[in-house]
Amino acid sequence: MEINDAITSFAALSQETRLGAFRLLVHHEPAGLPAGEIARQLNVPHNTMSAHLAVLTRAGWINSRRRSRSIIYRANLDHVKEAIQFLVRDCCAGHPELCEPLMASLSECSITNSIAKEEK
Numbered sequence: 586m587e588i589n590d591a592i593t594s595f596a597a598l599s600q601e602t603r604l605g606a607f608r609l610l611v612h613h614e615p616a617g618l619p620a621g622e623i624a625r626q627l628n629v630p631h632n633t634m635s636a637h638l639a640v641l642t643r644a645g646w647i648n649s650r651r652r653s654r655s656i657i658y659r660a661n662l663d664h665v666k667e668a669i670q671f672l673v674r675d676c677c678a679g680h681p682e683l684c685e686p687l688m689a690s691l692s693e694c695s696i697t698n699s700i701a702k703e704e705k
Contacts, residue, residue, distance in 0.1 A: 586671040590645075594668060597644030602629055603637045607646050610660040617659035619652075 586594070598604050605627050610618060618626075624634035638658060641647045645664040649656050669691070677683035 586667050591668065591671050594644045594646065594664070597640050597646060600637070600640075602627060602633070603641055606634070606637055606658075607641060607660060610647055610658055611662075611665075614660055614662065617657040619655040619657055621655070623658060 598607060606623055609623060609626060620634060620638060621631060623629075623638070624631045627634070629637070638647065638649070642649060642658075646661055647658050648661050649658045651657075673684060673687065676687070
């Protein structure tokens with residue numbers, strides 16, 4: 586990821602509704618959600634939500650696919666990985682052991698989600 590791509594990407598998340606939509610979609614991985622359901626859960630008018638989803642799509646944070654008459658949106662986890670790698674590319678001035686707490690916190694996410702899914 587180049588710096589201008591990163592700036593555009595992070596700018597897309599710098600708005601409350603878009604950040605909320607992205608976080609909602611991460612929570613609903615891997616199934617995703619239809620645009621109308623995203624709008625309903627965030628209490629945003631459908632046309633406004635469509636504009637926000639378009640910004641997130643152009644920035645790479647989400648993907649969409651048509652299913653019958655609905656458009657299903659999903660978080661683009663590959664883009665998340667690329668953005669995190671961009672942020673920590675020069676982490677800890679060549680001392681990776683200093684970044685271990687960061688890496689551990691990211692791995693806890695998958696453990697926590699796995700446990701939560703098993704409890705359901």
